[in-house]
Amino acid sequence: MAEGRPMRKYFMNLSKQTFEELGDGLVRVTDRDGKTGTFHVDGRWVEGEIRDVNLNMLIFTGGPMLPKEFNIRWGMLPVDPKRASGWPEPQEKYLKEKGIL
Numbered sequence: 001m002a003e004g005r006p007m008r009k010y011f012m013n014l015s016k017q018t019f020e021e022l023g024d025g026l027v028r029v030t031d032r033d034g035k036t037g038t039f040h041v042d043g044r045w046v047e048g049e050i051r052d053v054n055l056n057m058l059i060f061t062g063g064p065m066l067p068k069e070f071n072i073r074w075g076m077l078p079v080d081p082k083r084a085s086g087w088p089e090p091q092e093k094y095l096k097e098k099g100i101l
Contacts, residue, residue, distance in 0.1 A: 008061050015054060019061040027062040029053050067094055 007021040016032040025041045029050050037050025041062040045051050070091060080088045085101055095101040 005065070010057065010061055012054065012057055017050075017054075017057075019057045021062045025062055027058050029057075070094070 007023065009018065009020045011018050018030045020028045020030070022028055022038070026038055026046065027041060028036055028038050029048075030036045031050060035049040037048035037053065038046040039053055039058055040046060041058050043053065043055045043058060045053075077091075078088055079086050080092075083089070083092060085092050085095070087095065087101075092101065
């Protein structure tokens, strides 16, 4: 577990690869033939037979977790024209608490 949560694991249908979070910014990639490769979340190869990987899946699997207020599809985020920031109330509150707004 990382930060008190289960490790993330995803299957990418297009490449038929499994991406597993290992912690410390590392992700193990396994293909349908059982070959593996370990990568840093920024795409740097660490070890294994697989040396080419989908960077977006590495970030999605091993990158930082979004705060729950931002764990939404961005295309679905409504803009609030009544607020000066344009952010809906939960997101604006979070950003103010963190000193970003």
